[in-house]
Amino acid sequence: MLDVLQRPVDRLDPLDRQIIGCLTRDARATYAVIGDEVGLSAPAVKRRVDRLVADGVIRGFTALVDPEVLGWTTEAYVEVFWEGTPSPLELRRSLGEVPEVVGAWSVTGSADALVHILAADIPHLEEAIERLRQQPNVHQTRSEVVLSRLIDRARP
Amino acid sequence: MLDVLQRPVDRLDPLDRQIIGCLTRDARATYAVIGDEVGLSAPAVKRRVDRLVADGVIRGFTALVDPEVLGWTTEAYVEVFWEGTPSPLELRRSLGEVPEVVGAWSVTGSADALVHILAADIPHLEEAIERLRQQPNVHQTRSEVVLSRLIDRARP
DNA sequence: AGTGAAAGACTGTGGTG
DNA sequence: CACCACAGTCTTTCACT
Numbered sequence: 001m002l003d004v005l006q007r008p009v010d011r012l013d014p015l016d017r018q019i020i021g022c023l024t025r026d027a028r029a030t031y032a033v034i035g036d037e038v039g040l041s042a043p044a045v046k047r048r049v050d051r052l053v054a055d056g057v058i059r060g061f062t063a064l065v066d067p068e069v070l071g072w073t074t075e076a077y078v079e080v081f082w083e084g085t086p087s088p089l090e091l092r093r094s095l096g097e098v099p100e101v102v103g104a105w106s107v108t109g110s111a112d113a114l115v116h117i118l119a120a121d122i123p124h125l126e127e128a129i130e131r132l133r134q135q136p137n138v139h140q141t142r143s144e145v146v147l148s149r150l151i152d153r154a155r156p
Numbered sequence: 157m158l159d160v161l162q163r164p165v166d167r168l169d170p171l172d173r174q175i176i177g178c179l180t181r182d183a184r185a186t187y188a189v190i191g192d193e194v195g196l197s198a199p200a201v202k203r204r205v206d207r208l209v210a211d212g213v214i215r216g217f218t219a220l221v222d223p224e225v226l227g228w229t230t231e232a233y234v235e236v237f238w239e240g241t242p243s244p245l246e247l248r249r250s251l252g253e254v255p256e257v258v259g260a261w262s263v264t265g266s267a268d269a270l271v272h273i274l275a276a277d278i279p280h281l282e283e284a285i286e287r288l289r290q291q292p293n294v295h296q297t298r299s300e301v302v303l304s305r306l307i308d309r310a311r312p
Numbered sequence: 313a314g315t316g317a318a319a320g321a322c323t324g325t326g327g328t329g
Numbered sequence: 330c331a332c333c334a335c336a337g338t339c340t341t342t343c344a345c346t
Contacts, residue, residue, distance in 0.1 A: 012225065020221055027183040027217035030322060044331055046324070057225045061183035064215040065176055069168065077233070077263065077270055079300075092306045104307040107233065107300035114233055114300060144235075144263035144270060150248045151260040186339060200314055202341070 012057065015040065019048055020058065027061040067118065074119045075146040078129060079111035083137045086112065094135045100128035111142070168213065171196065175204055176214065183217040223274065230275045231302035234285060235267035239295045242268065250291045256284035267298070 012020075018038040022029055031042040031049070038045070052058045067073070080095070088106055091113055095104045103116035115132065119125035125145070133141055168176075174194040178185055187198040187205070194201070208214045223229070236251070244262055247269055251260045259272035271288065275281035281301070289297055 017226075020219065020226075023219035024221060025216075025218070027219050031324095032322065041332060042322075043324070043333085047330085050324095057222055059220040059222055060181075061217065061219050062181070063176065063179035063183050063217050065180060066213055066215055069213045070176075075261070077261075088304050088306060096307055101307060102309045104305075105231070105233075105302040106304045106306060107302055109298075109300045111300065113306065114302075142265075144265045144267065146261040146263055146270075148244050148262045149260075150244060150262060150269065151252055151257060153258045187341095188339065197315055198339075199316090199341070203313085 016048060016052060016057075019045060020052065023049070023058070023061070027063075071120055072118045074121050074125045075149075076117045076119075076125055076129070077144045077146070078115045078117060078132065079142040080113040080115055080132070080138055081110070081140040081142075082112040083139045086137060090137075094137070095132070097135060098128055098131050100124070101132070172204060172208060172213075175201060176208070179205070179214070179217070183219075227276055228274045230277050230281045231305075232273045232275075232281055232285070233300045233302070234271045234273060234288065235298040236269040236271055236288065236294060237266070237296040237298075238268040239293045242293060246293075250293070251288070253291060254284055254287050256280070257288070 015038055019034055022034045022037055031045040034040075035042045035045045040048075049058070053060075067075075082091075086094075091104070091106060095101050095113065095115055098117075100117045100119050101115055102118050105114050106112060107114050117125060117128055117132075119128050122145075129141060129143060132138060171194055175190055178190045178193055187201040190196075191198045191201045196204075205214070209216075223231070238247075242250075247260070247262060251257050251269065251271055254273075256273045256275050257271055258274050261270050262268060263270050273281060273284055273288075275284050278301075285297060285299060288294060
């Protein structure tokens, strides 16, 4: 009863967590291998994975690609300052207009949003930030260009 | 000649890029399906994927998990200010001591590093930042707690 | 480097406790 | 909810182009 109020986390048992652990380490692991590791048969693992995907616990599977190889060597975090008090929806729509924006979060502190930008090089980055500044209501930006990637841990 | 000077990107032909595209969209896609999409047989796709993994172009495959479901609902970006001029190696060692740190980058601007922290809740976050501040040479921190995730695009 | 064929492994469904 | 069994599919190797 009252399933809508039950947070999804409550539906994850230790087996689910172990399976998620296996898949975050190697998304191409076979159900049989995962089953060996968690002590389940392959069909049982498949049913759980299907359920986790259907429930939105697992949003998808992706390959981790070395960004340098793709030629996107330039990265920056940009604090965005807004005129007035924008709704998350407005922010999402406005920031989403710039394709180089790969991540964005509304944050506490003086800035309204923190935006993660990937670009091919410095001129490309500069141009992307310029387009960001031209979005309606964007008042000011403060950029920190990434010099080197120190840590990039997969999910816990 | 002079292969060491050749950037890895130069070794990627359009077929490789298409295959990488398929795998970033769905890391569990079968070789046969990828082959259909890019116009290659399954064995040919497998050989290319194996080579991309061996060369480090593809660093691995992972599941995208909804962080809220795991109970890590609290997220912050923390600017770290250092005493003196630390090497990237020192930074990596020092920041890596705090397990809640899931990402870290050395950056331009007044801060020395930008650190991404995931925690279960605000007390947990506070404790993690406290441990960060106690690392040798960490002089000051400035935190921005994430209120909401606006955009989280998969790779470009 | 790619193809096609073949053996073995894996997936995915249906039946059962 | 998990297991077993089985039919269909996929992976992976090998010989050939």
